[in-house]
Amino acid sequence: MKRPFTQVDVFTATPYLGNPLAVVLDGDELSTEEMQRFAAWTNLSETTFLLPPTTPQADYRVRIFTPETELPFAGHPTLGSCHAWLEAGGKPRTDGVVVQECGAGLVTLRLTDDGPAFHAPPLVRSGPVEEELLERIAASLGIARGDVVDAEWADNGPGWVGVLLRDAESVLALRPGRVPVDVGVAGPYPEGSPYAFEVRAFFPHRGSTVEDPVTGSLNAALGQWLLRTGRARAPYVASQGTVVGRAGRVRVFADDQGDVWVGGSVVTCVGGHVEL
Numbered sequence: 001m002k003r004p005f006t007q008v009d010v011f012t013a014t015p016y017l018g019n020p021l022a023v024v025l026d027g028d029e030l031s032t033e034e035m036q037r038f039a040a041w042t043n044l045s046e047t048t049f050l051l052p053p054t055t056p057q058a059d060y061r062v063r064i065f066t067p068e069t070e071l072p073f074a075g076h077p078t079l080g081s082c083h084a085w086l087e088a089g090g091k092p093r094t095d096g097v098v099v100q101e102c103g104a105g106l107v108t109l110r111l112t113d114d115g116p117a118f119h120a121p122p123l124v125r126s127g128p129v130e131e132e133l134l135e136r137i138a139a140s141l142g143i144a145r146g147d148v149v150d151a152e153w154a155d156n157g158p159g160w161v162g163v164l165l166r167d168a169e170s171v172l173a174l175r176p177g178r179v180p181v182d183v184g185v186a187g188p189y190p191e192g193s194p195y196a197f198e199v200r201a202f203f204p205h206r207g208s209t210v211e212d213p214v215t216g217s218l219n220a221a222l223g224q225w226l227l228r229t230g231r232a233r234a235p236y237v238a239s240q241g242t243v244v245g246r247a248g249r250v251r252v253f254a255d256d257q258g259d260v261w262v263g264g265s266v267v268t269c270v271g272g273h274v275e276l
Contacts, residue, residue, distance in 0.1 A: 003027075006084050007270035010076040011214040011240070011248040015269045018241070018248050019214040021080035022047040025088050027063065030276060032070070038276060039065035045212065046077040050085055058101035059092050060085050072103030073121060073157060075216015075262060082109050082116045083266035104157070110261065114251055117263025120220035125155035133180065137161060140179045140209075141202075143170075150231070154221035158203075160184045162225050168198035172243060176202050179209050184218040186226070186238070196236035197226075199250070200243065213241040214248030220262045223252040227260060234260075 004025040012018030022042045027035065027049030039047035044067075051061040062081045064071045071077075082098050092098045098109040098116065108119045129137075129151045138145045147165060154162035163185045165171050171187035182203040189195050199219060201212040212218075219238055226232035235253035240246070251263045 001276060002273040003276050004088065005270075005272055005274040006087070006268055008080045008083055009267050009269050010080045010083075011216075011250055011264035011266075012246070013249075013265040013267060014247065015267050017246050018264075018267075019076045019212070019246070020044055020269070021077055023081055023084040024049045024274065024276065025084060027051050034276060035063060035065055036070070038274070040067040043067055046071070046074055048077045048081045050081060053101045055101060055106070058099045058106055060090060061101040064102065070103070071157075073107065073217070075118065075218075075220060076214060077216075078102070078107055078109070078118050079116050079216060079264060080266055082118075083268070086111075087268060110263070112263060115263055115265040117251065117253070117261045118216070118220075120224055120260040120262055121156045121217075123154060123156050123221060123224060125153045125159075126225070127153055129153060129161055133161070136180050137163065137183055139177075141174050141176045141183070141185070143174070150229070152225050154184065154218075154225045156217055156221045156224075158182050158217055160218055160221050162186070162222050164226075164231065168195075168239075171198045171200055174200060174243075176209050176211075178207070179204055184215070184222055186222055188231075189239075194237065195239040195249075196232060197222075197238045198242065199238045199240040201240070211244055213244055213246040214250065214264075215240065216250070216262055216264075219250045219252060220260060223260045223262060227252075227254060 165187040241248040
């Protein structure tokens with residue numbers, strides 16, 4: 001069966017400089033095995049399948065797959081799926097607001113002039129990082145323990161440990177070995193720069209370390225941590241992907257209730273149909 005398909009680039013207004021996402025716009029009647037097989041074939045960090053919602057509060061339902069497993073929620077697939085749904089003619093129930101149903105429940109997105117933005121999910125773990133683990137993380141990043149300005153668990157699902165270095169240059173200079181856990185590193189740019197932080201995301205995979213180009217869940221977790229501790233002021237823009245040849249731009253802002261939102265531009269790069 002031919003199904004409408006699109007491939008979008010998230011956290012960029014310029015094609016091929018963000019984080020790509022494959023979206024099957026009609027995933028109805030596909031089995032989990034068929035979805036997983038196609039996601040493995042695309043070999044992108046995530047592939048999503050749009051489905052009718054199962055609750056009247058949602059505008060659409062999405063299932064999110066890596067090449068190896070299904071995820072209950074992820075940031076850049078949420079933004080990219082919302083963009084693809086709207087571009088395909090989706091009409092939200094509430095003007096300017098889209099409600100996505102996914103494995104983690106209902107996720108609210110705001111439609112802004114700079115692209116969609118999702119409400120950051122609550123942290124499931126926060127607080128200090130065990131000293132022994134922090135020493136292992138520093139060693140895996142190729143830095144001394146004393147180079148770490150601050151660190152906290154910033155886990156909103158994937159298990160991130162947030163690490164703050166003294167500046168953006170220190171983040172860009174990292175050449176990590178094998179990290180023991182998912183690690184998100186941030187370093188501030190000088191006052192007056194167009195970006196507040198340089199961010200990098202590392203995670204262990206099959207005995208090595210993989211760097212994600214631009215990461216919505218990490219920036220959501222870092223935003224909650226850095227804003228809460230006064231190390232950042234909202235709104236701000238984070239840069240990510242520089243070292244791997246991307247130019248991701250992640251917008252982080254807070255609403256009147258202090259809730260954190262994460263957004264960015266999305267651009268369509270490929271359109272057509274797939275046989276599934």
